[in-house]
Amino acid sequence: MSSSETTPVRQSRPIQGRVAQILNARELVINIGAEAGVTKGMKFAVMSKSPTEIRDPETQEVLDTVDREKVRVRASEVRPKITICRTFLVRTIPGRPGYSGFSGISNLLEGIRLSESVPERKVVDTLRADERDLPPPLSEEESYVKIGDRVIQIIEDEVAPF
Known part of the structure; x- marks a missing residue:
């Protein structure tokens, strides 16, 4: 160098x-x-x-x-x-298109409308933990x-x- x-x-x-x-x-x-x-x-x-x-x-x-x-x-x-x-x-969760054939029947059984599409969304990663083990949240203030x-x-x- x-x-x-x-x-x-x-x-x-x-x-x-x-x-x-x-x-x-x-x-x-x-x-x-x-x-x-x-x-x-x-x-x-x-x-x-x-x-x-x-x-x-x-x-x-x-x-x-x-x-x-x-x-x-x-x-x-x-x-x-x-x-x-x-x-x-941020973290991206993929969306789902609307109804496209017989696969929509399982969605109907789960209570999701056949024509309903789910848009992509972004969320923050979190830890999975028992609520009792977490400190109290910060006060609103x-x-x-x-x-x-x-x-x-x-x-x-x-x-x-x-």
Whole structure:
């Protein structure tokens, strides 16, 4: 490798900032930009204000706390001191065309009208877990993204589906 080539350096600590402005239902502005090391495509988690206590199931001792995220966003426009970010996580579930022959009889038996088509839809992946094992949901007040909420860069790559 020549001296003019560089190897990408992986950050050891995530970049952190705050929500500076909410633009619309999918976009917000954070108070960090290129001067802080943000680049287009970086992902950030908008965090809840209160962490969740993790207790030992046998002793009920508080072992630690875990931050809960409200939403993930990706940097779409980076300026020197701010970054505009957009939501991005979706999963597509294929649709189904309407009636096309005798196969529609099984749909009729299942209570689906023969001529009804089901459009493709996008949903967020979730964990399958017993409701009793989940922490209480964020309160309605705390679930809203607000100016001043913490944002933390997501450094690790997302796992691709199997």
